[in-house]
Amino acid sequence: MPPEATTFDLVSVNPGPGEKKSYELDLYLPPLEFAGREYAFVPDVVAARLDLVFTGEGYHATISFICRLEGACWRCLEPADLDLEVRAEDYFELELPPLAELGEDDEPSLYYTRDGILELSAWAHDAVAGMLPPKILCFEGCKGLCDLCGANLNEAQCGCERPSDSRWDKLKEWKPEA
Ligand SMILES: [Zn+2]
Numbered sequence: 001m002p003p004e005a006t007t008f009d010l011v012s013v014n015p016g017p018g019e020k021k022s023y024e025l026d027l028y029l030p031p032l033e034f035a036g037r038e039y040a041f042v043p044d045v046v047a048a049r050l051d052l053v054f055t056g057e058g059y060h061a062t063i064s065f066i067c068r069l070e071g072a073c074w075r076c077l078e079p080a081d082l083d084l085e086v087r088a089e090d091y092f093e094l095e096l097p098p099l100a101e102l103g104e105d106d107e108p109s110l111y112y113t114r115d116g117i118l119e120l121s122a123w124a125h126d127a128v129a130g131m132l133p134p135k136i137l138c139f140e141g142c143k144g145l146c147d148l149c150g151a152n153l154n155e156a157q158c159g160c161e162r163p164s165d166s167r168w169d170k171l172k173e174w175k176p177e178a
């Protein structure tokens with residue numbers, strides 16, 4: 001059974017304005033879909049630190065944690081992993097306008113709180129999604145798979161005859177007229 005999403009009750013903190021509080025907590029990170037593939041956090045529960053500064057109307061919140069993503073290399077499908085040091089900051093109001101009043105320009109952070117409960121797992125998940133490299137690879141220079149026979153080109157050259165593309169040959173012969 002997967003762990004439950006981690007939440008934090010902002011109302012229960014009940015600090016004075018300007019007061020700062022820090023918490024160490026276990027944070028569940030749900031699997032992440034990226035470039036059409038699914039990546040899992042290993043482990044999927046990590047130690048996180050949550051810092052809150054109360055402004056009188058809401059919280060300036062910072063969450064920080066270290067995590068590892070595992071899944072298939074985007075090019076060759078062999079196992080790939082990525083270590084990340086994550087630090088996300090956002091502002092969460094305690095009294096939120098009804099969802100119907102939210103416009104397109106409103107901050108997305110509004111969607112991570114409901115009735116003073118901060119959805120930590122969802123916030124952390126989206127923070128990671130926003131800091132990923134363009135592609136997750138098994139190593140930087142991965143050569144991927146042969147598009148003819150499917151061989152892993154990191155292990156060996158497969159020897160497939162690659163028919164030269166006549167369109168490109170034509171282009172090589174082409175010279176601009178003087
Ligand atoms: Zn690879």
Ligand SMILES: [Zn+2]
Binds near residue numbers: 147148149150151158
């Ligand atoms: Zn091949």
